[in-house]
Amino acid sequence: MNLGKIHKDVAVVGAGMTLFSRRLQETxxxxxxxxxxMALDQAGLTLDDIDAVIMGSAPDAFDGVHKKGDWxxxxxGGVNKPYMRVYTGGGTAVFAPIAGWWHVASxxxxxxxxxxxxxxxxxxxxxxxxxxxxxDPILDRPLxxxxxxxxAMEMQRYMHTYNVxxxxxxxxxxxxKRNAVGHPCAQLxxxxxxxxxxxxxxxxxxxxxxxxxxxxSDGAAALVLVSEDTAYELTNEPVWMxxxxxxxxxxxxxxxxxxxxKFVARAARMAYEMAGIKNxxxxxDIAEPYDPFDYKELQHLEALGLADxxxxxxxxxxxxxxxxxxxxxxxxxxxxxxxxxxAATLGIKVGELFWQLSGQAGARQVPGDPAVGVAQAWGDxxxxxxxxxxxxxx
Amino acid sequence: xxxxxxxxxxxxxTNFNSVTPEVNWKELMFEAAQKAYQDAGxxxxxxxxxxxxxxxxxxxxxxxxxxxxxxxxxxxxxPMHTVSGDGLQGLANAYMQIKxxxxxxxxxxxxxxxxxxxxxxxxxxxxxxxxxxxxxSKGVHPxxxxxxxxxxxxxxTGTTEEQCAAVVVQNKRNAFCNPLAEFEAQLEVDDVMNSRxxxxxxxxxxxxxxxxxxxxxVIAGGEIAxxxxxxxxxxxxxxxxxxxxxxxxxxxxAAYVKRAxxxxxxxxxxxxxxxxxxxxxxxQFAFKALQHLEALGLARxxxxxYLMAEGxxxxxxxxxxxxxGGSLGCGHLMEASGLARAxxxxxQLRGEAGPRxxxxxxxxxxxxxxxxxxxxxxxxxxxxxx
Amino acid sequence: xxxxVKPRGKPLSGEEMKQVCHVVARPQVKYAWAVGVAMSHxxxxxxxxxxxxxTCVQCERILVPPRMFCExxxxxTDEWVELPGTGVIETFSISYIDTDANRIKEPIFVGxxxxxxxxxxxxxxxxxxxxxQDAIHIGMPVEPVWKPGGERVGAITDxxxxxxxxxxxxxxxxxxxxxx
Numbered sequence: 001m002n003l004g005k006i007h008k009d010v011a012v013v014g015a016g017m018t019l020f021s022r023r024l025q026e027t028x029x030x031x032x033x034x035x036x037x038m039a040l041d042q043a044g045l046t047l048d049d050i051d052a053v054i055m056g057s058a059p060d061a062f063d064g065v066h067k068k069g070d071w072x073x074x075x076x077g078g079v080n081k082p083y084m085r086v087y088t089g090g091g092t093a094v095f096a097p098i099a100g101w102w103h104v105a106s107x108x109x110x111x112x113x114x115x116x117x118x119x120x121x122x123x124x125x126x127x128x129x130x131x132x133x134x135x136d137p138i139l140d141r142p143l144x145x146x147x148x149x150x151x152a153m154e155m156q157r158y159m160h161t162y163n164v165x166x167x168x169x170x171x172x173x174x175x176x177k178r179n180a181v182g183h184p185c186a187q188l189x190x191x192x193x194x195x196x197x198x199x200x201x202x203x204x205x206x207x208x209x210x211x212x213x214x215x216x217s218d219g220a221a222a223l224v225l226v227s228e229d230t231a232y233e234l235t236n237e238p239v240w241m242x243x244x245x246x247x248x249x250x251x252x253x254x255x256x257x258x259x260x261x262k263f264v265a266r267a268a269r270m271a272y273e274m275a276g277i278k279n280x281x282x283x284x285d286i287a288e289p290y291d292p293f294d295y296k297e298l299q300h301l302e303a304l305g306l307a308d309x310x311x312x313x314x315x316x317x318x319x320x321x322x323x324x325x326x327x328x329x330x331x332x333x334x335x336x337x338x339x340x341x342x343a344a345t346l347g348i349k350v351g352e353l354f355w356q357l358s359g360q361a362g363a364r365q366v367p368g369d370p371a372v373g374v375a376q377a378w379g380d381x382x383x384x385x386x387x388x389x390x391x392x393x394x
Numbered sequence: 395x396x397x398x399x400x401x402x403x404x405x406x407x408t409n410f411n412s413v414t415p416e417v418n419w420k421e422l423m424f425e426a427a428q429k430a431y432q433d434a435g436x437x438x439x440x441x442x443x444x445x446x447x448x449x450x451x452x453x454x455x456x457x458x459x460x461x462x463x464x465x466x467x468x469x470x471x472x473p474m475h476t477v478s479g480d481g482l483q484g485l486a487n488a489y490m491q492i493k494x495x496x497x498x499x500x501x502x503x504x505x506x507x508x509x510x511x512x513x514x515x516x517x518x519x520x521x522x523x524x525x526x527x528x529x530x531s532k533g534v535h536p537x538x539x540x541x542x543x544x545x546x547x548x549x550x551t552g553t554t555e556e557q558c559a560a561v562v563v564q565n566k567r568n569a570f571c572n573p574l575a576e577f578e579a580q581l582e583v584d585d586v587m588n589s590r591x592x593x594x595x596x597x598x599x600x601x602x603x604x605x606x607x608x609x610x611x612v613i614a615g616g617e618i619a620x621x622x623x624x625x626x627x628x629x630x631x632x633x634x635x636x637x638x639x640x641x642x643x644x645x646x647x648a649a650y651v652k653r654a655x656x657x658x659x660x661x662x663x664x665x666x667x668x669x670x671x672x673x674x675x676x677x678q679f680a681f682k683a684l685q686h687l688e689a690l691g692l693a694r695x696x697x698x699x700y701l702m703a704e705g706x707x708x709x710x711x712x713x714x715x716x717x718x719g720g721s722l723g724c725g726h727l728m729e730a731s732g733l734a735r736a737x738x739x740x741x742q743l744r745g746e747a748g749p750r751x752x753x754x755x756x757x758x759x760x761x762x763x764x765x766x767x768x769x770x771x772x773x774x775x776x777x778x779x780x
Numbered sequence: 781x782x783x784x785v786k787p788r789g790k791p792l793s794g795e796e797m798k799q800v801c802h803v804v805a806r807p808q809v810k811y812a813w814a815v816g817v818a819m820s821h822x823x824x825x826x827x828x829x830x831x832x833x834x835t836c837v838q839c840e841r842i843l844v845p846p847r848m849f850c851e852x853x854x855x856x857t858d859e860w861v862e863l864p865g866t867g868v869i870e871t872f873s874i875s876y877i878d879t880d881a882n883r884i885k886e887p888i889f890v891g892x893x894x895x896x897x898x899x900x901x902x903x904x905x906x907x908x909x910x911x912x913q914d915a916i917h918i919g920m921p922v923e924p925v926w927k928p929g930g931e932r933v934g935a936i937t938d939x940x941x942x943x944x945x946x947x948x949x950x951x952x953x954x955x956x957x958x959x960x
Contacts, residue, residue: 001443005495007396019789023797026789034788042784059457064807066452066520069478070768073639080653083636083770084487085478089458095475099487106493107395121797128881133457137811138819139845140905142937144879149890152873153905156891160871160918184787205875206887219789250470250851251462254892255843255901258871266471274496347785355784362783380461384475418816424849431854439854455811465851512810525803 006274010104011231011238012097012354012390014043014224017347020187020339024218028063028119029075031220035347036077036115039222043234050224051109053078055085056096056116058342058379061130062123076115089134089379090292091246092116092343094386097350098244100225101388110227117220118341127216134381136251148213152205154258154382155295159207161259162310164298166207168317170198172294173211173336175316179323180333182363185347187217187339198294214292217339221347223354237358243275243389253381264303264378264385271374272305275389280305284389285370286356287327288349290378291334300376301329304387328366331356342379349375350388357392395661396493399616401626402740402776403499404434410574410607410725410734412509419454419507422608424466427503430610431468435622436499438468442612443497445474448484448504448729452517455510467503467610479634480504481609481733482762482772486632488613498618504730505608514604522767527641537601539641539766541593544681546646548595550695553684555595557699559586561680562599564708565716569723571750577603577723583703586680600680605725609733611740627743630757630775631664633657637769644769648682651689651761654773659691662775664757667691670775672742672758673713674735677720678765686761687715690773714752717742732762736774743778756780818846821860823934829926831863833898842898866945867893869920870903874913887913893922893942909941921948 016038018024018031026034032055040046055076060068069085076083086092086099093116100114120127131147158164173193180189193211201211231238247266249256268280277283289300298312306327307315315321321329332338332352335345353373355361371394376387406429408414408422417425431438438445447463456462460476467474477484481504488500511517518536522528531538547553560583569578581599589599619626633654637644659667667690675690677683684698692713693701701707707715718724718738727734739758741747757777764770792800815823818834822845825832834846834857842861843850850857872891878884889911894903908916909925922942932938 001497002495007398007493007495015784017785019787019791021789021791023792023794024789025792025800031789038786038788060451061457061807063524064520064805065524066517067450067478067764067768070636070764070770071521071523071639073636078636079638080635080649082486082634082654082657084483084634086487087458087476087478088460099475102487102490102494102496105496106490108490108493126881128879130457132879133455134461136462137455137813138815138823139936142935143890143905143907145890145905146875146877146879146881148877148881149873149875152875153871153890153892156873156918157871184783184785202883203874203876203887205873205877205890208873246473246475247471248460248464248469248474251465252843252845252847252851254845254903254905257901258892263471267473270473360782360784362785380458383461383464415814416817418814418819421816421818421848437854439852452809455809455813465847466849468851468854470851507814510811510813512812513808516808520807520809524805528805529803 006105007107008105009228010101010225010241012223012241013226013231013234013238014039015351015354016042017185017221017351018219019185020217020219020341022187022215022217023121028117029072032072032075032115032117035220035222036113039224043224045111045224047077050077050111050113052082052103052112054096054100054103054112054114056092056343056346058089058092058118059130061133062120062127072117077113088384088386090342091377091379091384091386093345094349094375094377094388095246096343096346097223097388098246098386101241101244104225104227110230112225114223114225116343116346118344119218120216120341121218146205148205148208150382151293152208155207157258158295158299164310164313167195168313169295169298170195171316172297173198175322176291176330176334176336179331180337183333183338186333186337188215189333189337208293212294214335214340217341219339219341219344221344221351223350239354239357240391240393241388242391243271245270246386249383253383260309261299261303263383264300267385267387268304271387271389277389284372284374286331286353286366286373287329288332288352288373288375289329290376291330291336292340294336297330304374304376324367331364331366349377353390357390396495398493398495400489400492400629401614401616401619402611402629403614403619403623404430404612405737405740406430406433406610407737408608410605410727411576412605412725414509414606419505420466422507423503423505426608426610427467430612434612436612442499442501444491444500445469445472446477446484446487446500446502448477448479448481450478450729452520453508453511453728467501480729480762480764480772482736482760482774483634485611485736485774486634486772489629489632492613492615499612499614502611502613504733506606506727506730508604508728509606518766536766538593540679541596544596544679547681547685550646552696553699556583556587557703558600558681558684559583560703561677561683562586562722565677565720565722568717568750569719572719572724575719575724576605577725578719596679602678602721602726605727607727607730609730609737611733625744627740627776627778630777631658631661632774634772639768641767647695648685648689650769650771651686651773654771655690658773658775664775670757670759671755672739672752673715674718674738674760675716676731676761676763677716677722678726678763682763690759690761717750717752732772735760735762739776743776818848822846826938827932827934831865831895833861833863835859835861842902844895844898844902845904863895863897866923867895867903869918869922870894871918872908872916889916906939907941910943921945
């Protein structure tokens with residue numbers, strides 16, 4: 001790998017997202033169109049200006065549509081254009097923009113549109129039914145697993161290995177659901193939620209309780225990416241994608257160390273090296289790690305090098321990860337507060353960093369004029385991670 | 395665009411067979427990958443910067459097939475991702491990744507284990523729009539759309555059914571010279587014409603049979619490839635395009651190929667496609683080969699059928715088309731069909747095509763179509779640069 | 781303060797959802813996956829009441845579940861070995877939901893165990909039984925409870941569950957087995 005030899009720098013110049021909601025009347029195509037239109041409007045562009053379109057969407061099983069990417073083309077604005085769908089499970093949210101990055105950084109395209117959508121409510125009786133098919137058909141599926149099991153087992157191992165208390169983990173859910181109050185698209189914002197609410201919510205697969213989990217959701221989000229050649233023609237406030245990284249671990253999840261996500265650390269190392277970040281704790285102003293479960297935010301902060309193993313829980317307890325803390329984490333409200341339409345969480349990870357770093361985050365704005373942020377997503381069978389470092393240049 | 399060039403450093407592949415019960419998909423991919431790394435002279439655990447696999451969940455029977463891909467390619471704890479597209483679209487991503495300057499060596503894999511899908515027609519049916527199109531297709535084999543599109547093509551271009559049948563005759567004959575192929579046959583146009591109408595005017599023998607198989611490409615920056623091999627084949631250009639997903643809104647002239655070809659030719663600096671020596675087009679249906687040849691600018695509209703029937707695209711003709719036998723001869727490999735077309739281009743340009751070797755081949759084109767009911771395809775240009 | 785996110789989309793209540801026009805379809809999809817070389821042996825072993833692993837002499841691991849290639853070394857694995865079948869709990873969950881997220885009264889005890897005789901992290905997911913919520917813990921030694929020979933079909937469910945192993949020392953698998 002030749003870090004530091006990138007052909008073209010890539011900037012985000014527009015972003016958009018729909019409401020995240022348990023059920024939306026709009027179809028996946030309609031949501032995609034809404035989000036894409038908002039991103040184009042913000043960039044001051046029309047679809048005619050776009051050279052290529054990148055689509056992110058998680059399992060086809062949610063929609064029961066085979067080759068879902070080809071089906072969503074018209075909603076995403078990809079008709080008669082080079083159109084590409086990339087797919088890394090939940091990691092797609094931060095991976096689709098990475099694919100957008102190489103479309104532009106290669107010099108192949110000047111302006112691209114990245115659209116991510118998820119319509120989970122089409123899957124009946126519950127989106128969980130689609131997840132039954134993510135397990136190994138020989139080893140796992142005969143045991144009739146539920147997706148939550150795997151997180152419960154990982155959380156248990158994490159707590160055991162690093163001596164982390166459940167109460168500190170639950171504080172992440174409280175923080176993020178409160179942060180989401182400032183987000184106009186939020187599904188589960190709750191200004192009054194308390195630690196007791198989380199601790200007393202009904203057990204799902206212990207140690208995981210209902211309020212430790214982000215909700216299934218419908219929604220879409222979009223970004224416009226352009227090269228260094230035209231970024232300043234479109235805006236005075238481009239936000240640069242200075243580092244990208246991704247990594248996948250072995251399929252054999254029962255052979256992995258479940259306490260520390262090494263694949264996240266590898267993806268982060270790639271992105272940091274590319275962005276020239278030597279000390280992430282000193283240099284990162286905002287973090288948007290993937291938080292589908294509260295303990296995941298902590299595990300991810302540790303693998304991102306923003307805390308030592310086991311330390312993220314203490315930082316949370318001490319309030320350091322609050323919006324006005326030393327290291328604001330998930331100022332958007334995260335998946336726990338805004339909702340979890342898998343790939344569309346692009347809008348609260350990369351989208352949020354764009355808005356925060358360009359000073360457009362409204363009620364959610366992190367104080368102190370943040371300049372550098374890291375967004376991360378995670379997916380597949382707890383094995384894939386994508387990381388983007390974003391920067392506002394002085 | 396970045397003027398760093400991109401080359402094929404190695405290829406690996408399994409045989410293409412109608413059934414492969416002796417191995418699972420991981421073992422099938424492992425075989426192709428091992429051969430590709432040996433061919434490229436690299437160790438995937440240390441030398442590869444990024445891995446790409448091309449797959450669709452419903453072909454495989456998983457909700458997130460990406461999970462089940464890294465180990466057999468040597469990609470555990472390395473950058474790897476899935477492209478929900480065909481092998482040439484995967485190659486396009488590898489091409490772009492190398493052009494960023496960040497990556498030196500990228501691996502692209504595509505495969506088919508379609509024999510394990512017991513309800514193929516139902517899965518194809520699931521790719522129709524569930525609200526408008528699927529209810530109209532209830533209880534009908536989804537390939538009827540192939541019949542609709544063939545009739546439209548014949549009407550628009552004056553191509554005859556016999557000319558379409560000639561594609562089957564040629565490709566199944568070509569397959570005799572390809573040890574990977576399983577569907578070789580000695581047929582005459584009459585045999586094809588007399589095979590039953592599957593979807594009038596599309597006949598049973600004009601539909602490519604399905605096959606299992608895996609193909610792996612190792613792609614590298616030109617300077618890396620030149621340092622590691624004395625027979626690099628360059629990717630001179632690559633384009634891809636998707637038309638409207640609506641069956642009623644699509645062109646009859648494979649506009650997705652036209653646009654993808656324009657993009658690829660521009661990058662490759664090809665002004666006259668007639669200078670291309672080796673042509674591998676998608677032939678999931680016989681008429682598609684003709685339509686695609688015209689969209690690539692290798693024949694005028696309505697002319698490809700005539701040229702095909704005259705033998706102009708045969709082994710002794712003016713230009714070799716599908717010397718591999720195409721999907722009609724090798725079997726349709728789902729998302730790997732495009733890489734199978736590219737594989738033939740690479741073997742020919744390296745001079746490793748054995749009894750079907752085309753003399754003095756310098757430039758080749760491979761073209762893919764993702765299949766019904768969509769209009770998505772890609773075009774890649776290869777050369778060995780004298 | 782500048783706020784550029786303008787929410788779009790029409791949320792529906794559960795009641796409205798029922799009123800909105802729907803197209804209902806149930807995908808008809810069936811697959812017959814070849815289990816492959818490695819898993820064929822493993823499943824045949826289960827039928828005989830044996831846990832089989834594959835060795836990789838390069839990284840000195842015993843791979844359970846077994847595979848014909850080592851993903852770490854990227855080489856063909858070497859030979860079959862039989863493991864004693866006992867192990868320790870690496871992690872566990874007590875689940876009050878079933879596979880479709882329906883609530884269940886009697887919780888399921890499920891987890892990952894690491895097999896004795898193999899290096900750390902060599903294990904599988906399975907159920908745990910004959911153990912109480914208070915007693916189950918990480919590091920607990922367990923042993924398989926097999927279905928009777930005649931009922932075994934060559935599936936992971938040939939093992940009913942793993943139960944606590946009386947009198948076993950809890951750290952029996954933590955030592956890395958050295959191989960020549």
